[in-house]
Amino acid sequence: MTEPKVLEDALRRSQEMYRVLFQMNPNPVWVCDAETLRILAMNDGAIRVYGYAREEFLGLTLPDLHVSDDVPSLLEHASSPQPELVDAGVWRHRKKGGTIIDVELVSQEVLVGGVRALLVMAIDVTDKRRAEEALRRSEYLYRTVASNIPSGAVGLFDRELRYIVVDGAGVLDAAGVSKEALVGKTIGEVLPADTWALLEPLCRSALEGRTANGEVPSRGRTYFIQTLPIPGENGEVSMGMVMALDITARKRAEEVVRRMNEDLERRVAERTAELEDAYHHLQALSAHLQSVREREQARVAREIHDELGQALTGLKFELSRLAQRLRGHPGGVSDQATALGAVVDETIHNVRRISSELRPAILDDLGLVDALEWHAEEFEKRTGITCTIKAPRRRIEAGPDLGIALFRICQEALTNVARHARATAARIVLARNRGHVVLEVHDNGAGIPPAVLTSAKSLGLLGMRERTRAFDGELVIRGAPGEGTVVRVKIPCRD
Numbered sequence: 001m002t003e004p005k006v007l008e009d010a011l012r013r014s015q016e017m018y019r020v021l022f023q024m025n026p027n028p029v030w031v032c033d034a035e036t037l038r039i040l041a042m043n044d045g046a047i048r049v050y051g052y053a054r055e056e057f058l059g060l061t062l063p064d065l066h067v068s069d070d071v072p073s074l075l076e077h078a079s080s081p082q083p084e085l086v087d088a089g090v091w092r093h094r095k096k097g098g099t100i101i102d103v104e105l106v107s108q109e110v111l112v113g114g115v116r117a118l119l120v121m122a123i124d125v126t127d128k129r130r131a132e133e134a135l136r137r138s139e140y141l142y143r144t145v146a147s148n149i150p151s152g153a154v155g156l157f158d159r160e161l162r163y164i165v166v167d168g169a170g171v172l173d174a175a176g177v178s179k180e181a182l183v184g185k186t187i188g189e190v191l192p193a194d195t196w197a198l199l200e201p202l203c204r205s206a207l208e209g210r211t212a213n214g215e216v217p218s219r220g221r222t223y224f225i226q227t228l229p230i231p232g233e234n235g236e237v238s239m240g241m242v243m244a245l246d247i248t249a250r251k252r253a254e255e256v257v258r259r260m261n262e263d264l265e266r267r268v269a270e271r272t273a274e275l276e277d278a279y280h281h282l283q284a285l286s287a288h289l290q291s292v293r294e295r296e297q298a299r300v301a302r303e304i305h306d307e308l309g310q311a312l313t314g315l316k317f318e319l320s321r322l323a324q325r326l327r328g329h330p331g332g333v334s335d336q337a338t339a340l341g342a343v344v345d346e347t348i349h350n351v352r353r354i355s356s357e358l359r360p361a362i363l364d365d366l367g368l369v370d371a372l373e374w375h376a377e378e379f380e381k382r383t384g385i386t387c388t389i390k391a392p393r394r395r396i397e398a399g400p401d402l403g404i405a406l407f408r409i410c411q412e413a414l415t416n417v418a419r420h421a422r423a424t425a426a427r428i429v430l431a432r433n434r435g436h437v438v439l440e441v442h443d444n445g446a447g448i449p450p451a452v453l454t455s456a457k458s459l460g461l462l463g464m465r466e467r468t469r470a471f472d473g474e475l476v477i478r479g480a481p482g483e484g485t486v487v488r489v490k491i492p493c494r495d
């Protein structure tokens, strides 16, 4: 082959190669007149991306592809000579339908048939730009959140417990150095040893895949710490996140409240102890007064019975002798003496009754069951309210003090029946029952109103309660409107 033929072939091959490169390039490429900027040729990529048909493209100039705001700077850019390959930066282009895309333009001046032209390649970077924008925005948001954590810090650390990033307004307080100075250091290096001792297990558990939290003091403040694992792309934990919230003020407030509570509880306990003390004194005093009163009543009952009773019996005897002697005397003096004897009889009866009420001798002589039977009979006679009693046949060995207490409770309960219940019948039940003695007084009256049970004015009920309590017993009073009332006393008692 001759020399010119070889050169011609090489040139043809090289032109062919450029043509293929131009046509096959997936990015839009076009050639435009350097003076008029009219588009002279374009590849399939340009047709595909911009949506213009080849003929439409040939009627356009380069500025027609640009958004109108950018045209002045484009013209300025195109007017300067560009012998070298120039990366013209990112521009906004308009497609046929009006859609705006971001393109990075690379251009080079070429000679086409002796005319200066520009070879321009456009690379569509719209998606890349959007992704970059989204990333920038999310990073901005993250920074805004992290750096605005008002009283704490947030950070990421790697598997060597080395800070990767730290942020938050409380970093300086917590670590004693700025957030920039922390990056690259291990957490243990910067924190006081006692703080690190508490924090390290939390960080390690994050690296082992578990979230953890705890309260950690550091440099005079207290932090609520939360750590969590951050999985990498392969799913393994590649780093951990630590969040520290300064809870010093809350802790202090809690401490103040706790101390106040303790103080209050102590004072309440003191007052309660004082009140309990006073209450026990009152109980003892009340029991003492009760027994003094019982002794005194017993003494008065005996005096009345013995002294007054004997004197009256003597008087009655003398009067009946006098009546006999006066028999037959005029003026009916003998009858008057007999009538006086009847008055004395009545008085003797009254004296016996009064002395029995003060202290029923029968209680001391025959025991509780007989005393209650006698009292029931007397009650029925006096009030007209039927009063029955059910009691064990054998004596109840209650002892004199318990005996008098139960008798007095029954006496008060029956007095209440007579005074308040408007009942027609009352019933006393006395029973022994596994180490207890139980006394019940039932009536079929109006029923005790619940409000009076707790009223401080109910002194009769209070007296019953006091007597019961003195023997470690319990007193229950129940009443329902129209269904009567039950007073029930249960007192521990040896057999």
Ligand SMILES: Nc1ncnc2c1ncn2[C@@H]1O[C@H](COP(=O)(O)OP(=O)(O)OP(=O)(O)O)[C@@H](O)[C@H]1O
Residues within 6 Å of the ligand: 416, 417, 419, 420, 421, 443, 445, 446, 447, 448, 449, 452, 457, 458, 459, 460, 461, 462, 485
């Ligand atoms: N069996 C009863 N049926 C209905 N109401 C009763 C009965 N027993 C007591 N009450 C009511 O309970 C109140 C308190 O009784 P409590 O024995 O304490 O006082 P009181 O009998 O009024 O006065 P006292 O101090 O003289 O006993 C009575 O005023 C009465 O209203």
Ligand SMILES: [Mg+2]
Residues within 6 Å of the ligand: 412, 415, 416, 460, 461
């Ligand atoms: Mg009463």
